[in-house]
Amino acid sequence: MLSLELPERLNAASVFVDAHLAAGRESKAAILCGDRVVTYRDLYEHVNRFGNALRERDVRIEERVVLLIPDSPEFAFGFFGAMKAGAVAVPVNTNLKPDDYEYFLNDSHARVLVVDSSLVPQLAGVRARYLKHVFVRGGVPAGSAAPGADAASPLHATFEVVSLERVLADASSDLTPTDTSKDDMAFWLYSSGTTGRPKGAVHLHHDMLVAADFYAQATLRLKEDDVSFSAAKLFFAYGLGNGLYFPLRTGGTTVMLSERPTPEAVYTALDQHQPTVFYSVPTGYLALLHQAEKTGRTSLGRVRVCVSAGEPLPKHVYETWLERFGVEIIDGIGSTEILHIFISNRPGQVVPGSTGQIVPGYEAKIVDDHGQPLPPRQVGTLYIKGDSIANGYWNKHEETKNTYHGHWINTHDKFLIDDDGYFWYAGRNDDMFKVSGQAVWPTDVEGILLQHPAVLESGVVGGADPEGLVKPVAFVVLKDGQVGTPELTRDLQTFVKAQTAPYKYPRAVVYVESLPKTATGKIQRFKLRELVGRLTPLHPQPSPAADKPPAEPTTQT
Helix, strand or coil: CCCCCCCCECCHHHHHHHHHHHCCCCCCEEEEECCEEEEHHHHHHHHHHHHHHHHHCCCCCCCEEEEECCCCHHHHHHHHHHHHCCCEEEECCCCCCHHHHHHHHHHCCCCEEEEEHHHHHHHCCCCCCCCCEEEEECCCCCCCCCCCCCCCCCCCCCCEEEEHHHHHHHCCCCCCCCCCECCCEEEEEECCCCCCCCCEEEEECCHHHHHHHHHHHCCCCCCCCCEEEECCCCCCHHHHHHHHHHHHHHCCEEECCCCCCCHHHHHHHHHHHCCCEEEECHHHHHHHHHHHHHHCCCCCCCCCEEEECCCCCCHHHHHHHHHHHCCCEEEEEECCCCCCEEEECCCCCCCCCCCEEECCCEEEEEECCCCCECCCCCCEEEEEEECCCCCCECCCHHHHHHHEECCEEEEEEEEEECCCCCEEEEEECCCCEEECCEEECHHHHHHHHHCCCCEEEEEEEEEECCCCCEEEEEEEEECCCCCCCHHHHHHHHHHHHHHCCHHHCCCEEEECCCCCECCCCCECHHHHHHHHHCCCCCCCCCCCCCCCCCCCCEEEC
């Protein structure tokens, strides 16, 4: 297994930000965001200003700084500014609720919160026990401008509340990096919550270097003249690499999209900034294809390669995308705990439907339920070894022991490896269910449903029939203009039966407007299982089935 030779004393901000001035890139665009252009000199100075603002407020080494802001240059200033000052950056999902933010702030013991003004209402009623300073991007809301502000405001506790713009303007643009070890804490990433409350994965100063050098450069072949654009957001592991530290490692340029990555917004950014590398998740590629079908679009501009992760990319989606746009999608798998992609296809060597081959710098093994290695073509649990793996979960002792095993980490994913070294995804450990004693992996059925011309997305789980036996239930999102009818349900069931073993066909189909997902685009099947559990066995009544539920879900059995 390859490894990087790294100095014992290392501050990640020095590598990803400071080094570019010495390399002569100070006038080159580092970040493009709407009409804003941030050069490497701008980035350097604003990172220093943020770090100095923390030092002026006596924020000490390893104290946490929560970032609750959209993708923007300010995210980069806060992320690397915290690190350069020796603090720990903690990006969090911008699409959650007050209870979630109270959990993040208290679980992380955050000393500082950086929040966008548009998200301040989401802090209503939040009690943050350790918080001392709040920097508000875009202006401080009325009633929140000073310690002890009006209790009617979401920011009502006795801590400093000040605009981020004022903080940056008042601080010095010169900052000496804190003398940190390569193994000091640098940032945390909270898991996306496919199985319950998010867990804080503790990442170290060297972790981004490992992911960037072995995946972005050695596998994806990212170059200095590439312009990268990630529809996947910076607050989770996949987007953080794509949209921030990968392009900064190579001296390239990144495009940031502050708004939601709707197909319209993504195509606008592609046309405006002409990126060469594009990153999204399978759900995003489906939505972009659907939009392109409606508008007749067949070009991605200068994009030379696309990347997918978050969920397995169905073979049908890969082939349809390649036929329409003439650009490959390089599918891979990563995780919050391992930081980024560790198994991936290669440009020009894609095996559609597979997850690809092991990335340099990592090792993999597939084991049975007793931890014994399995031969090729047998499904087992995937374990990974590599130097970007997090140090463990913060404040989660038992969960850490269940996942981290010495040099290895249990991904809790099921895979098989073929004779050519390609990995094939079979689902999460808790996804599989048995029908008539035979295993059903939801992704198999979902991949078939996706090939039906009426289906945009689907999520499959097991549900009890009237006799209490487990059978497949499919939650289906239809394409525009399609209507869920008994005839369509029978057609979908027949369609699945014709392409796989008959026992796998869905005994019930629930038509919904959207599926519950994590920020990475992963289907939250535990939420679907909860919904199925509240329904009459295989005769579901209308019920919310997603984060954005339909007004009248239609169910057919």
